Amino acid sequence: MNCEHFRASIERCLREGLGPEAADFEAHARDCASCRQSYEAHREFCCRRFVEELDRFLEQELDPAGRALFELHLRRCPPCGDYLEGYGRTIEIAHLGCGGEAGPDCRELPEDLLRRILGGLGDPA
């Protein structure tokens, strides 16, 4: 197994196990420090880290390696998929439920409020 094959197998290894390829996979991980590190990083990416990095993922602030780890965890962890879905919905619902409603009628102040504000100022000069 070479590095390219190893890295391509990490996702499958974490999701399904490797079956007959396991011995080759482990041998390569023993011999190649860089691949071993990459494997550890994938394995250690837990739900807590997913939640911590969720905002940076949505804001597209993760570097390519961080994004790949995030997306891999997302693919193999249904509870995190649900969490992400609910988080995105929360932002959408907050905006539609309470923010969006203030829009269309807000180009001018209501006349009574305008009069109240200007009247309340007295004569500033």
Next chain:
Amino acid sequence: MRPADPLDPLEQGLAEGLRSRDRATFELLVRRDGPVLLRMLRSLLQDEEEARDALQEAFLSAFQGAEGFRGESRVSTWLRRIAFHAGLMRLRKRQRRPERSLEELLPRFEEDGNFARPEPSWQDPLARVEARELRRLVRAALEELPEDYRAAIALRDLEQLDTREAASLLEITPGALKVRLHRARQALRALLAPRIGEALP
């Protein structure tokens, strides 16, 4: 904060009008900036009467302090800061039900970092919960958040200000705002998910 453009004659005229307490300038500013400020206060306070009162208070306070306007920011930015402050003061004074501890609303994890309990999920509530009911649920949930977290959601998610503008109003760094907003969204999600589930027909 974006400084007033020295080459922008309108901005310069407004600044001079403010400092000389010119009545026509005041009226122009109330008409021009009032609507967007009212909208921000509605988002923050979630109460029409309080938002209107806060707006009136903000303009009065701005006009009383107009001579001190130094042009270090645009007039609209200066007014927004005053209005936000008026809203925040009202939020802090308000008699409210006790705030929830944010910690109890954040997800919990096992030692290995995986979820300790399944987080409640929801399916397409926008299509199935009536808009008025959704608004009521969001308002009630926002009401339970500590005010600093609520203000972060109001500015970023409701008003959709960018991080820099919202952080400037809250007088915190953009990094601190991101952390606060992330926690606030997680807490809001935890409050809303089960309630939306119950409201589904």
